[in-house]
Structure formats: structure tokens, C-alpha cells
Amino acid sequence: ERKFLEATREKTSLRIELEQPHNLTQHLSHDAHNLSTALKGQSKVQGDWGEHQLETLLEKSGLQKGVHFLTQTTFRNEDGAAKRPDFIIQLPENKQLVVDSKVSLTAFERYFNTADPQEKEQHLKAHVSSLRSHVDNLSRTNYQTLYQINTPDYLLLFVPLEGALSLASQADPGLFTDALERNIVLVSNSSLLATLRTVSHIWKQEKQAKSVLEIARQSGLLYDKFVAFVDDLRTIGARLDNARMAYDDAMHKLTNASRPGDTLIGKAEKIKELGAKATKSLPQDLLLAEIGELNNQEQG
Structure with missing residues (x-):
């Protein structure tokens, strides 16, 4: 019976060990499938995938949805037109940073799936043109002029695929500087992650600073109450002394x-x-x- 139990435990342990790589492979396959679907999908599919990647990146950086960032919030400009940035990152002191996710994967996918040099060049130009079009469209939104948002003069344009932004910048070295002239900063996963980590650190520092201020405030209140308590004790002591003197006077008259x-x-x-x-x-x-x-x- 003991040998049977040991054999059963060994089989169970072996099964768990074998399942772990399988589960990891399934997870990686799922991510790869999502990327593949986005590469081959329509603009809506690509856009949804890009926004999902951005939201995941925000949460991985330690930011909380509804607290440190908002999604698809509708604002109105001075003319009453609706404006809906993809993401608004909340900063301390009631400031915000606007991030829009723009996905250009169709031409990028075609570029890598052809071996013909002329077709490659054609798809590469289309890829760069698509990114420049995103920059132009985002600059025309004028999100930074919305009175409800206290944002810097620039907006972040997030390209969720590192290679897509890298390929475009190599083919068009002026892409980044031209975007900056329109107050647009092009960011990918790595560069945005560094920014988000900084934002997360700022929030932690803000929380610590508020905690220190709250401790100082509570300490001040406690000290003030202690002083008031000491004053009350001294008042009671003085009244007890007066009562004792009155008692002694009365007893003196009595006796x-x-x-x-x-x-x-x-x-x-x-x-x-x-x-x-x-x-x-x-x-x-x-x-x-x-x-x-x-x-x-x-x-x-």
C-alpha cells in the first residue's frame, strides 16, 4: 500500500511538472494569436488590440484604472464638439497626460510577408505614411486645449508594436522631430513604460508626502489638545486651592x-x-x- 501511494504521488508530481510548460505555451500561443489576429484584422480589431496593450501596460506600471488613469472619457470643447481621448493619465496637483493609441499594422505585416523588393518598398512607404497620418489626425484633436484637462502642451501617441515604430523611424528619420513640432511624442512599449514608471513613482512620493503632512497635522492637533488638557488641569487645581481656602475660612469661623x-x-x-x-x-x-x-x- 505504501509503495502504491508513493507511486501515485510521483505520477501526480510528474503530471504537474509536465503541465506547467504546457500552460505557459498556451499563454504564449494566446498572445501570439492575438497579435496575429490584429496584424491581419481590420482597423477596429487593430485599434482594440492597441488599447488593450496600453491598458495592460498602465496596470503593469502600478497605476489603477479609475484612480490613476481614465479610458474613453468624453469632453466637450468650447464649440460643444465631443472629444474622447483614449487614455488620460492622472498626475498629482490635478494635472493630466493624454495618451492616444494608434495602430498601423496592415502595411507593416505586408512588408514582412513579401520577398519582392519593390513591394517591400511600397508597403514600407505605406507604413510610414500611416503613422504620419496618425500624427496629423492627433494634432488636429487639440486635446490639450480642452478646459477640463490640465495637460502639458504635448500628447503621447502610443504605437504598441516596438518593431513597427522602429522600422518607421529608420525609414523616415524625420518622423520623430516632425511629430514633436506638432506637440506629439511618439512612444512604444519601452519608452512609455519608463514614463509610466516615473508617473507611478511620483504618485508614491505624493502619497508619502501627504502621509507626512497628515502626520504633522494630527500631531499638531494632538499637541493642541494636550495643552488644553494641561490648562484645564491647572484651572481645576486653582479652583481646588480656592475651595480649600474657603473651607479653611469656614472651619475657622466655625471653631x-x-x-x-x-x-x-x-x-x-x-x-x-x-x-x-x-x-x-x-x-x-x-x-x-x-x-x-x-x-x-x-x-x-
Whole structure:
């Protein structure tokens, strides 16, 4: 029975080990399939794939959807026309950074799938032209002029496939500078990731700074309350001292007189001795003190 259990465990362990590479292969195949579909798909398919890549990159950078970035938010310009940037990255101090995802994969895919030099050149020109068209279209949106968005003068144009942007920039060295003149910054996965990591770090620093300020604020409130508490204690102490002085004055009037027996204590006891009907007695210590005074007077 023991050997049977050990053999079963070994088979199970082996099956798990064999399944891990298989699962990884399935995951990689799924990503490759998505890219292949995007390369061969229509503009809508390519656009959806690019936006998905951008959103994944944002989340991998530690940014939260709905907190650090917004998607497909509609704004209106001064003329009332609707404007909908793909992504708006929130920055501290109520500032925003606009990122639009533009995918140009059709000509790029055809460029690599042909061996004919003339066709390659034709598809390469079409690929560069497509990217330049995206730059022109994005520059005309004037997202940075929307009064609801406090953004820098430039917009980020995200090209989700590193090789697509690299190939275009090699074929057209002026692509980046021409885009910059239109206040457009072309970014791919690696360059945008560096920017997003910086944004994520800024948010962490902002959170830490707010925490420090909140600690300072709470500490100030605590100190102020402590000072108020000390002041209250001193006030109570002063009132207790005054009460003690008033008590001592009252007791002095109660137990002192020019002659023993003429104190209020002594006179009250004389009334009782004369037959006053009383159910209570004065404290013994006061009576003893009164008797002591009388004895001292008699001895004197």
C-alpha cells in the first residue's frame, strides 16, 4: 500500500511538472494569436488590440484604472464638439497626460510577408505614411486645449508594436522631430513604460508626502489638545486651592472665637444641652476640639 501511494504521488508530481510548460505555451500561443489576429484584422480589431496593450501596460506600471488613469472619457470643447481621448493619465496637483493609441499594422505585416523588393518598398512607404497620418489626425484633436484637462502642451501617441515604430523611424528619420513640432511624442512599449514608471513613482512620493503632512497635522492637533488638557488641569487645581481656602475660612469661623465656648460649635452644643430635640450629633473630632479648648481655658 505504501509503495502504491508513493507511486501515485510521483505520477501526480510528474503530471504537474509536465503541465506547467504546457500552460505557459498556451499563454504564449494566446498572445501570439492575438497579435496575429490584429496584424491581419481590420482597423477596429487593430485599434482594440492597441488599447488593450496600453491598458495592460498602465496596470503593469502600478497605476489603477479609475484612480490613476481614465479610458474613453468624453469632453466637450468650447464649440460643444465631443472629444474622447483614449487614455488620460492622472498626475498629482490635478494635472493630466493624454495618451492616444494608434495602430498601423496592415502595411507593416505586408512588408514582412513579401520577398519582392519593390513591394517591400511600397508597403514600407505605406507604413510610414500611416503613422504620419496618425500624427496629423492627433494634432488636429487639440486635446490639450480642452478646459477640463490640465495637460502639458504635448500628447503621447502610443504605437504598441516596438518593431513597427522602429522600422518607421529608420525609414523616415524625420518622423520623430516632425511629430514633436506638432506637440506629439511618439512612444512604444519601452519608452512609455519608463514614463509610466516615473508617473507611478511620483504618485508614491505624493502619497508619502501627504502621509507626512497628515502626520504633522494630527500631531499638531494632538499637541493642541494636550495643552488644553494641561490648562484645564491647572484651572481645576486653582479652583481646588480656592475651595480649600474657603473651607479653611469656614472651619475657622466655625471653631474659633474670642473665648472658648463662644464658637458656633460651642453654642450649638449648649442649645442641645438645654434640651433641644435633635436626632443627630456633631462630629466627635469637632466636639473634642471644643472640649480641649475649654479645658485649656480652665487650666489657664
